[in-house]
Amino acid sequence: MLSKPFDGFMACEKDPREAHTILFGAPFDSTTSFRPGTRFGSAAIRQESYGLETYSPYQDKDLEDTAVCDLGDLELCFGDPARALDAIQDQADAILAEGKRPFLIGGEHLVTLGAFRAAVRKYPDLHVIHFDAHADLREDYLGTPLSHACVLRRCWELVGDGRIFQFGIRSGTREEFRWAQDHVTTHKFDLDGLETALTAIGDKPVYFTVDLDVLDPSVFPGTGTPEPEGVSFSALRQAVTLVCSRANVVACDVNELSPHYDPTGVSTAVACKVIREMLLALPPR
Structure with a gap:
């Protein structure tokens, strides 16, 4: 029988x-503030995922054995962040309503807010684990509150103090870092303190957001706002596996790949591998 070939993320065709x-x-x-191009990230990740194996020797698990479905990309209203966020929230709402876990692939980091709004509506005691080079805690960026530079501030407005745990942060305004001291838990420069955060959160629901520019740009140059002195791939792989296997992750995302800034394709392969390891570590719901 003739059938349409599968063009989603590798093996995610359940x-x-x-x-x-x-x-x-x-x-x-x-809303990208420096170099655009993350709109091409999700499509590149799907295409290049076939350059990797479905099997992870790190975890001794295979995506062929997991129950994951890729629905493809949303068609978003380019140039209208509010409408784009509404569409993302609608999709995440529908997934959560079916008792499933939404896994969003960006896109710039602002897209997190759409899925986060859906998750916090279902889970009012939601906590956040955030990997990133940037604090993303600005009140606004050039006068607009809907910017990838403000996304964690908008999330904080929905959950309040003590619910957001940031790691790898090495860039932000003085005001962001000072504001963070009173409202969120920020671990600068590296992923140290993750075990302590997971213990503090316990079994409470978690939204896990991974901005890939947490990586050092020597590992991941394909991003719009590279920040030197980031974490290694090995450190990130181990950390995402720990979060996904230990925390009660009810929704998550990976974002900020701009594939054309790395014509070697290595950055896209890194993104694919991070997603593969996360998917394999996430338990069935």
Whole structure:
């Protein structure tokens, strides 16, 4: 029988009714403050995922054995962040309503806010684990509150103090770092303190957001706002595996790949491998 070839993330072609995790893409970068291009990230990740194996020797697990479905990219209103966020929230709402875990692939980091709004509506005691080079805690960026530079500030407005744990942060304004001292838990420069945060959070629901520029740009140059002195791939791989296997992750995302800034394709391969390891570490719901 003739059939349409599967063009989603490798091996993530299970029936959505049977899947515990649902991938979808948000190709949006209208608020990018430096170099645009993350709108092409999710499509590049899907295409290049076939350059990797479905099997992880790190975890001795295979994506072929997991119940994950990739729904593909949303069609978003380019140039209108509010409408784009509404569309992302609607998709995440629908996934959560079916008892599934949404896994968003960006796109710029602002896309997190759409999925986060859906998750916090279902889980009012939601906590956040945030890997990033940038604090993303500005009140506004050039007068707009809907910017990738403000996304964690907008998330804080929904959950309040003591719920957000940031790691790898090495860039931000003086005001952001001072504000953070009173409202969020920020671990600068590296991923140290993750075990302590996981213990503090316990079994409370977690939204896990990974901005790939947490990596050192020598490992991951394909991003719009590279920040030197980031973490290694090995450190990030171990950390995402720990979070996904230990925390009660009810929704998550990976974002900020701009594939054309790294014509070697290595950055895209790194993004694919991070996503593979996360998917394999996430338990069935």
